[in-house]
Each structure stands twice: as C-alpha cells, then as structure tokens.
Amino acid sequence: MAEKLYMIALSPTMTEGTLTRWKVAEGQAFKAGSVLCEVETDKASMDYEAPKDGALLKILLAEGGRAAVGDVIGIIGKAGESPESLLAQLSAAAGETSPVTAGPATAAALQAGPATAAALPAGPGSAGGASPASGTSTSGGAGRTPAAPGSGSSLPPSAPAAEPSGSAPSSPLARVLAAELGVDIRSIRGTGPGGRVVKRDVEAAAAGRASPAPASPRPGAAASAIPGLRVPAADQTVRREPVAGKRAVIARRLSESFFSAPHYYLKRTVDAERLLALREDLADTEGRKPSINALLAKLSAAALARHPAVNAGWTDDGNGNAAIEYRSRADVGLAVALPDGLITPVVRDCGSKGILDIDREMSDLIAKAKGPGLAPQEYTGATFTITNLGGFGVEEFTAIINPPGSAILAVGAARAEPVAMPDGTVAVRRRMSLTLGCDHRVIDGAVGAAFLQDLARMLEEPGRALG
Amino acid sequence: MAVMTYREALNRALDEELARDERVLLMGEEVGEYDGAYKVSKGLLAKYGPNRILDTPITELGFTGLGVGAAMAGLRPVVEWMTHNFALLAVDQVVNEAAKMRYMSGGQFSVPIVFRGPNGPAEYLASQHSQALESYWAHVPGLKVVAPATPADAYGLLKSAIRDDDPVVMMEAEMMYGLKGEVPDEEFLVPIGRAEVRRPGSDLTLITYSKPLWTVLEAAEELARQGFQAEVLDLRTLRPLDEEAIYASVRKTNRCVVVTESWPQASVASHVAWLVSRNCFDRLDAPVELVSGEDVPMPYNHALELAAQPNVPKVVAAARRVLYAEG
Numbered sequence: 001m002a003e004k005l006y007m008i009a010l011s012p013t014m015t016e017g018t019l020t021r022w023k024v025a026e027g028q029a030f031k032a033g034s035v036l037c038e039v040e041t042d043k044a045s046m047d048y049e050a051p052k053d054g055a056l057l058k059i060l061l062a063e064g065g066r067a068a069v070g071d072v073i074g075i076i077g078k079a080g081e082s083p084e085s086l087l088a089q090l091s092a093a094a095g096e097t098s099p100v101t102a103g104p105a106t107a108a109a110l111q112a113g114p115a116t117a118a119a120l121p122a123g124p125g126s127a128g129g130a131s132p133a134s135g136t137s138t139s140g141g142a143g144r145t146p147a148a149p150g151s152g153s154s155l156p157p158s159a160p161a162a163e164p165s166g167s168a169p170s171s172p173l174a175r176v177l178a179a180e181l182g183v184d185i186r187s188i189r190g191t192g193p194g195g196r197v198v199k200r201d202v203e204a205a206a207a208g209r210a211s212p213a214p215a216s217p218r219p220g221a222a223a224s225a226i227p228g229l230r231v232p233a234a235d236q237t238v239r240r241e242p243v244a245g246k247r248a249v250i251a252r253r254l255s256e257s258f259f260s261a262p263h264y265y266l267k268r269t270v271d272a273e274r275l276l277a278l279r280e281d282l283a284d285t286e287g288r289k290p291s292i293n294a295l296l297a298k299l300s301a302a303a304l305a306r307h308p309a310v311n312a313g314w315t316d317d318g319n320g321n322a323a324i325e326y327r328s329r330a331d332v333g334l335a336v337a338l339p340d341g342l343i344t345p346v347v348r349d350c351g352s353k354g355i356l357d358i359d360r361e362m363s364d365l366i367a368k369a370k371g372p373g374l375a376p377q378e379y380t381g382a383t384f385t386i387t388n389l390g391g392f393g394v395e396e397f398t399a400i401i402n403p404p405g406s407a408i409l410a411v412g413a414a415r416a417e418p419v420a421m422p423d424g425t426v427a428v429r430r431r432m433s434l435t436l437g438c439d440h441r442v443i444d445g446a447v448g449a450a451f452l453q454d455l456a457r458m459l460e461e462p463g464r465a466l467g
Numbered sequence: 468m469a470v471m472t473y474r475e476a477l478n479r480a481l482d483e484e485l486a487r488d489e490r491v492l493l494m495g496e497e498v499g500e501y502d503g504a505y506k507v508s509k510g511l512l513a514k515y516g517p518n519r520i521l522d523t524p525i526t527e528l529g530f531t532g533l534g535v536g537a538a539m540a541g542l543r544p545v546v547e548w549m550t551h552n553f554a555l556l557a558v559d560q561v562v563n564e565a566a567k568m569r570y571m572s573g574g575q576f577s578v579p580i581v582f583r584g585p586n587g588p589a590e591y592l593a594s595q596h597s598q599a600l601e602s603y604w605a606h607v608p609g610l611k612v613v614a615p616a617t618p619a620d621a622y623g624l625l626k627s628a629i630r631d632d633d634p635v636v637m638m639e640a641e642m643m644y645g646l647k648g649e650v651p652d653e654e655f656l657v658p659i660g661r662a663e664v665r666r667p668g669s670d671l672t673l674i675t676y677s678k679p680l681w682t683v684l685e686a687a688e689e690l691a692r693q694g695f696q697a698e699v700l701d702l703r704t705l706r707p708l709d710e711e712a713i714y715a716s717v718r719k720t721n722r723c724v725v726v727t728e729s730w731p732q733a734s735v736a737s738h739v740a741w742l743v744s745r746n747c748f749d750r751l752d753a754p755v756e757l758v759s760g761e762d763v764p765m766p767y768n769h770a771l772e773l774a775a776q777p778n779v780p781k782v783v784a785a786a787r788r789v790l791y792a793e794g
Contacts, residue, residue, distance in 0.1 A: 173721050173752040192753070192791050199721060199752040200791075
C-alpha cells in the first residue's frame with residue numbers, strides 16, 4: 001500500500017533539513033537500510049535510510065528544498081503501484097488547512113513534482129521494479145555512486161513496471177564493483193557458473209568490451225611468457241565518479257575554510273628525544289606505548305591553556321555580525337585518513353585528561369571511525385586540530401584549518417639528524433618538524449608564534465607542562 | 468644461519484628454555500632415558516637430570532593432570548604427548564582444568580603449561596593413529612593453539628609457548644620432524660597469534676597451516692605455471708587467529724581456498740571459511756572453497772590413505788574453481 005514518506009529527525013536537535021540529493025529515482029525499488037536521500041541537518045550531511053523494502057513512487061520535495069520534521073517528502077509503496085489516490089488526498093488536505101497559500105512543504109512540492117522527476121536522471125532501475133542487483137548490497141557502495149545517468153535511456157521513465165530482468169546471480173564483489181563503476185549489472189552477461197556475473201564481467205562491461213570467454217587466458221599471462229615482448233599500453237580510460245556524501249562534505253568544508261580564513265603558517269623544528277623517552281616511560285606492562293598523537297594532544301592542551309587566544313574561533317552570522325569565541329576547554333581533533341576520505345575525531349577536554357586516557361579515547365574513536373563510523377558529536381567542534389603525516393615519512397607540510405578551530409598543527413616524521421649542540425659538539429638527535437596553520441582573523445602572527453614557542457618548549461621538556 | 472631439522476629446532480628451543488628458567492621442566496612417555504619417541508628431547512636428561520626431564524607411566528590423563536597441578540603451583544611444565552591421538556585420554560585435564568582455571572578462579576591461578584606432540588596422518592598408521600585433531604583444541608576458549616610448519620617457527624613458537632602464562636597446545640607432525648630449514652643463529656621468538664605470508668600473490672589466497680603448507684606451496688607453483696599468482700598464508704597460530712592477516716589477503720585477491728588435513732565438519736578451516744565469507748563478503752568474487760581430509764576414518768590401504776588427504780591436484784582444482792577457470 002502506498003504511504004507517505006516523512007522528513008524525520010536525523011540528529012537529536014534537528015527540526016528541519018535540506019534535501020541535498022535523492023539517491024533513488026522515482027519508480028526505483030530500494031531495500032531496507034539503503035539510502036533514500038541525503039539530508040543536510042543543522043550539523044552534518046546525513047543519509048536517510050529506507051525503513052523497509054519498497055519503491056519510491058513519487059518525489060514531493062525537490063533537491064535543494066527544505067522540510068520540517070514531519071513534513072511529507074515523498075510517497076513510497078510497492079514497485080509499480082500508483083501514488084495517485086494518496087496524492088489527491090494530500091492536495092485536498094493541503095487545500096483544507098491552507099485555502100489561500102498552499103501549505104509550505106506539501107503543496108509547493110506537489111507543484112514541483114513533475115519538474116523534479118524530469119530533472120532526475122532516469123536511472124536504469126526506474127522501470128525495472130525490484131531487483132536483487134539494484135546496487136544496494138552495501139550502503140557504502142550504493143551511497144557513493146548513484147546509477148549512471150542515461151545508461152538506461154532505452155527505457156522511457158514512464159514505462160509500466162516490467163518483469164524484473166535482474167535475476168541473474170552475481171558475486172558480491174561484482175555488485176559492489178558495478179555500483180562503483182556506474183555499470184547496470186543487469187545489462188551484463190555473466191560468465192561464471194549458471195551465468196553468475198563476476199568481477200571480470202563487470203570490468204569488461206565498464207571498459208566497454210564484451211565479456212571474455214570463460215577459459216580465455218588472463219591478460220598478461222601469455223605475453224609474459226615471451227621474454228622481451230611488451231604488450232602495447234591500453235587506451236586511456238577515464239572513470240567518472242559522481243561526488244556525493246562524505247566526499248562532497250569534505251570538499252565543501254575544506255574549501256570554505258581555505259577560502260574564507262586567511263591562513264598563515266609558522267614552522268619550527270623541535271628536539272623529540274625527551275618526548276620519545278616520555279612515551280617509553282608510559283608503556284604498560286606489555287610494552288604498549290601511548291601514541292605520539294596522544295602526547296601531542298595533551299601538551300597542545302597545556303599550551304592552549306596558556307594561550308587562550310589560540311583556543312578560539314571566528315563566527316559570522318552572515319549579516320555582518322562577527323564575533324570571536326573563546327573556548328574554555330581544549331577539544332582536540334585528530335585528522336584520520338579513511339579509505340574514502342578523512343575525518344577528525346575529537347577528544348574533549350584534553351587539558352583535564354591524562355595522556356593514557358586521551359590515548360585510549362583516541363584509539364577507540366579511530367577504530368570506530370574506520371569501522372561503523374562516528375556520530376556527528378564525535379567529530380565536530382574541535383577547538384584545535386592535529387594532523388600527523390610522520391607515519392608516511394613526510395618531513396613537514398601545511399594543513400587547512402578545521403573549523404570551528406582557528407589553528408591546526410601539522411606534525412612531520414621524527415628523524416635522526418646531526419645537530420650542533422650548545423657546547424659546540426655535534427650530536428645525533430631525533431627531531432620533528434611542527435607547522436602551525438593559523439586563521440589571521442583570530443590569531444595574529446606574534447600570538448601564534450608565542451603559542452608555538454611554548455608548545456615547542458613543552459615538547460622538548462615535557463616537565464614544563466606541569467609548571 | 469644454520470640449517471636444521473624441525474626436530475633439532477624443537478630440541479634447541481627446549482634446551483634454551485630449560486637453561487633460561489629453572490621452573491621449566493619436560494615430562495612425558497620416554498622423553499628421558501629413550502631421548503623421546505621422536506628424539507625431540509635427545510640429550511636433555513643427561514644435561515638437566517631426572518628432576519627436570521621426567522619419564523612418566525603410560526597414563527596420559529594422569530601425567531597431564533600432574534602437569535596442570537605443577538603449573539598451578541608455579542612451575543612451567545612442557546607435557547609431551549607421544550601423539551595427539553593418545554591425548555584424547557587427557558582431554559578432561561586440558562579442557563576442564565587447564566583451560567578453565569584462570570576464569571573460574573577469578574584470576575587467582577594461571578596455568579603456564581605447554582602440551583605438545585605430533586598430529587595428523589603419517590603413513591600406514593590406520594584410523595586410530597592418523598587423525599588431525601587440532602580442531603578439538605581450537606574449539607576451546609582458554610587454550611591457545613599453535614601449528615608451526617617450518618623449523619624456525621617450531622623453534623620460535625615453542626619458546627613463546629613456554630613463556631606464555633596460559634596453556635598452549637602445540638601441533639607438530641611426524642612427517643615434519645626430519646624437515647630441514649634455516650633457523651637464525653641468534654635467539655628469537657615467534658609471537659603467538661601472527662600469520663605469515665609464505666608466498667605473495669594477487670589472484671587468490673590459499674590459507675593453510677602445519678604440514679599441508681608444503682602441499683599448498685607446491686600447488687601455488689603449479690598454479691603459477693598456469694598463469695595464476697596465488698598468495699599463500701600460513702596461519703601458524705590457530706587460536707587466537709590472525710584475522711586481520713586473513714582479511715587483508717582476501718580483500719586483495721577476492722578469492723579464497725582454505726586447506727587442512729583435518730576433517731571438514733566443525734573444523735578450524737571451516738571456521739576460517741565462515742569468517743572470510745562473513746567479513747569479506749563484498750570483496751568475494753567466488754564462494755570460499757575448502758580442501759580438507761576426506762570425511763572418513765583414515766583407510767589403512769596406502770593408496771586410499773593418500774587419496775583421503777589433500778594433495779596438489781585437489782588444491783589446484785579448488786583454486787581453479789574460485790578463479791572461474793575450470794575445464
């Protein structure tokens with residue numbers, strides 16, 4: 001039975017949201033748990049997941065439109081079912097409650113309805129009804145890549161629900177790959193047992209080639225048998241991956257920061273011997289040591305306590321009312337690389353926590369970020385951020401400030417170097433480069449430099465943090 | 468680097484640990500006067516005397532229990548079972564006492580003990596003495612289980628096992644005692660719980676442990692001749708499993724065959740196959756294959772005995788199934 005799809009509260013404090021992108025086209029089937037649309041809440045971009053299996057019969061809120069929690073944004077039901085009676089009911093209700101100016105969300109969206117549908121890519125699934133291969137095998141794969149526009153253009157969007165053609169079996173990897181490469185898996189002829197669509201079939205389809213015969217030798221295997229003979233390079237192929245979800249949020253936030261906050265950078269090299277020794281001292285009975293980043297977070301918090309001007313942020317309400325917020329707690333973010341982007345889990349109030357507590361919390365957050373994912377309150381609101389590419393052997397680098405903080409500390413690899421010592425001798429010491437990126441609207445050069453000087457002293461002589 | 472046999476590597480590990488820690492002792496049937504049924508303990512009685520190298524009666528339940536009690540009292544016994552087939556008599560002491568003591572005493576007792584001996588089929592030993600029983604031990608929380616396939620691992624894992632504060636069961640193999648391999652001259656440990664890639668490859672992952680490693684490496688050579696690069700992962704420890712190493716390899720190759728000489732049902736290998744299916748589902752291009760010992764008591768007839776075990780053609784055939792390269 002057709003039913004209304006309501007805007008729901010996707011964060012505890014959300015009262016309304018902007019629908020940034022529909023991930024399912026009108027008429028397309030979806031599985032429970034797959035992403036129907038992306039909604040920007042007050043805090044983050046969230047995936048709106050399907051509560052059950054079904055099909056999207058009608059879109060009532062166009063992309064870019066806003067809706068309050070509880071507003072109707074679409075109609076869902078069984079594939080091929082008509083939304084008409086429910087639509088009539090909705091427009092009648094809109095007429096009753098608001099005879100002159102139609103209700104803000106529903107009626108306006110009703111008008112936008114046909115145009116919206118036309119503007120949406122007619123995904124290949126739009127006429128196909130429920131299909132096991134509609135790319136919903138993982139939320140990651142399906143969420144990142146909507147079906148390629150136009151690839152199903154032979155089917156008119158208004159065609160009646162046809163018999164599902166996607167009954168051919170496919171391997172899990174083939175389904176994920178097809179979603180990633182924007183290939184309609186139902187259009188592929190499988191070469192596995194029983195016609196199973198497997199990896200090589202999807203790759204062949206994506207490259208625009210016919211599937212190879214099952215027993216054909218693998219590319220390269222035959223060529224390498226003849227020494228000295230090289231296979232000519234294949235033609236350049238380009239894979240276009242539409243940007244959505246996390247990637248889009250990362251791109252927008254970094255651009256906003258870099259183009260609105262005037263960045264400048266201060267660089268300093270510190271002697272890391274005492275810091276590394278402290279790390280050894282903190283090892284537990286099984287030899288597990290806290291991460292360097294936990295030490296950096298703790299000492300940064302100590303330096304921030306002495307330089308509150310650095311633990312601050314620029315705010316602007318968009319009407320010319322700017323203010324600088326000074327924060328009482330050092331909530332330290334750590335940039336963490338993920339396979340599909342990056343995220344900055346935040347350890348709250350590092351000033352009042354011990355290094356081992358910070359380390360434990362940090363590693364829990366990192367594990368969660370790499371696994372099930374962090375809740376918005378776990379990665380937003382850092383007042384200061386640390387990013388460390390030392391593990392990649394990077395000696396020094398600059399970073400983009402992570403709002404709402406105003407400073408970011410970029411940490412390079414600790415490397416043994418010959419150093420001229422105060423007594424005139426040369427010693428080999430492990431040193432590490434620090435590059436502090438600052439928002440000049442909040443932190444003037446001398447303020448940033450004084451902070452970095454104190455931080456460098458604490459890193460070289462951690463006991464100073466206790467002073 | 469010295470080349471030595473698996474037997475000599477075990478002997479060196481025992482010798483070093485007996486010298487290092489006076490709480491370490493070796494006990495079992497014929498480990499002393501006879502230098503061990505497979506000569507693993509050769510020379511140790513002469514060097515350490517009858518208080519450290521104990522010949523026991525033919526009573527597996529009795530001397531295994533004696534070892535568990537000694538471990539609770541502060542010693543670090545190594546209990547040699549002449550084979551794991553005979554250890555079936557001692558299951559109660561291992562499963563109900565050694566494996567449970569830390570848990571049921573609320574941490575008041577630990578049981579630092581090693582149970583070791585040959586496992587799996589040798590030759591002409593028939594049903595009762597040709598069993599690969601590692602899954603019996605790997606089934607039990609509270610035990611650690613190691614199954615080294617090379618002399619270096621036999622040395623390094625036995626030393627780690629002796630130093631571990633919890634009971635460790637070690638699976639050796641009669642057919643491997645004479646196996647030669649390089650063992651570094653300086654002392655080293657092989658950590659429990661760490662798998663090892665024996666051969667890197669990109670097209671499929673062959674997962675195995677203990678003696679079948681050598682069959683699998685041979686199969687990988689054959690697959691290379693056919694144009695397929697197999698990655699061979701040697702688990703080395705069966706409990707706790709190095710799951711990350713398993714997933715890293717399968718996520719790279721998208722295909723997996725697990726090889727064991729044990730029976731197929733409720734085995735370490737079938738558990739690994741489930742873990743891969745569960746945790747690499749979206750990276751799999753084919754169902755996980757299992758090559759195991761056949762699901763029968765071991766035949767005495769030698770031709771049938773060989774046919775009941777994993778061999779190169781069986782591994783290659785399974786590999787070609789996951790590669791969709793049959794026929």
